[in-house]
Amino acid sequence: MISKELVGASVRPILLSILAKEDSYGYDIIQRVKEYSFGQLVWKDGSLYPVLHRMEDEGFIESYWQKTDTGRRRKYYRISPGGKEQLEQERHQWLQVDAILARLWGLQPRMSASLLMSQ
Secondary structure (H helix, E strand, O other): OOOHHHHHHHHHHHHHHHHHHOOEEHHHHHHHHHHHOOOOOOOOHHHHHHHHHHHHHOOOEEEEEEEOOOOOEEEEEEEOHHHHHHHHHHHHHHHHHHHHHHHHOOOOOOHHHHHHHOO
């Protein structure tokens, strides 16, 4: 299981990465996180929505309402231009950390992380 601290540190880049692929709503985001993490990360509604609201306040994401096929309204989230910039910064930082840990543990760093470290 992944520690609470590491999960907390990875929430923003995970959410921004999901929303960079396409707009989504709370339950779908939770299911995608579970799928992408092979069940290692299981988020709850109660922990997701405060993060989404905070990221919206920070200008990284935007929300809008849309009707479903059944006529119910559902709140969708999309990445903002500022969120795209933040995602690039987060990606760069995470790849740097990955490369550092790979070297410390005697593993081969990812090619993309190696390129970042040489900059």
